[in-house]
Amino acid sequence: MSKDLMSDFLKRAYQTGRVKDVEEAFKEYNPEEEIHKGKTDFWLKEDKQSYNIYSIGDIVFVDKYYYEDGKLGKNHLFVIIEQNNLAVPIENFGMLISSKIQKLKYDANKLLEANEKNGLKVDSIVKTDMIYSIKNEQILFKIGNVDNEKIEEYKKCFFDKDKK
Numbered sequence: 001m002s003k004d005l006m007s008d009f010l011k012r013a014y015q016t017g018r019v020k021d022v023e024e025a026f027k028e029y030n031p032e033e034e035i036h037k038g039k040t041d042f043w044l045k046e047d048k049q050s051y052n053i054y055s056i057g058d059i060v061f062v063d064k065y066y067y068e069d070g071k072l073g074k075n076h077l078f079v080i081i082e083q084n085n086l087a088v089p090i091e092n093f094g095m096l097i098s099s100k101i102q103k104l105k106y107d108a109n110k111l112l113e114a115n116e117k118n119g120l121k122v123d124s125i126v127k128t129d130m131i132y133s134i135k136n137e138q139i140l141f142k143i144g145n146v147d148n149e150k151i152e153e154y155k156k157c158f159f160d161k162d163k164k
Contacts, residue, residue: 009082010082016159019131022062022078022132022133025132054080054136054139054142055080055145057151058080059145060079060080061139062134076096077097078096078097081095081131081155082131095131095132096127097120101122103125108129108157109125109127110126110157111125128154128158129158
């Protein structure tokens with residue numbers, strides 16, 4: 001991806017060395033340990049809509065992944081915090097959402113309370129210490145979204161980590 005096509009946020013994020021492919025999230029954070037156990041039916045609603053285009057602030061369920069040993073991994077939730085819409089295919093950049101609320105003790109983890117708008121069934125955390133690149137075809141569906149103020153908070157926390 002050409003650096004001159006990226007937003008200033010993405011350029012700075014890449015400079016930190018903390019932008020990874022979404023596959024890395026599945027290696028480090030096992031969906032089996034989440035409340036949903038990586039199963040999509042935990043999140044599905046009867047009125048589920050199919051989307052082909054996603055927006056900043058959307059909470060999305062990202063498709064299964066094959067681990068290096070060939071085993072099939074499960075699915076994970078992410079919040080889209082940035083996009084690269086100038087290049088094809090559209091690339092999303094997200095932060096992992098985890099139901100492991102006990103990890104709020106870490107500065108980089110921010111509380112995301114469950115509500116109707118975001119579609120979460122339980123209070124969760126957003127891990128703001130890493131950004132993952134997610135292609136549209138890796139997204140199974142959207143469960144909800146968060147306000148722009150939250151996205152800006154997550155971005156600020158991402159860069160605040162570098163100041164410590």
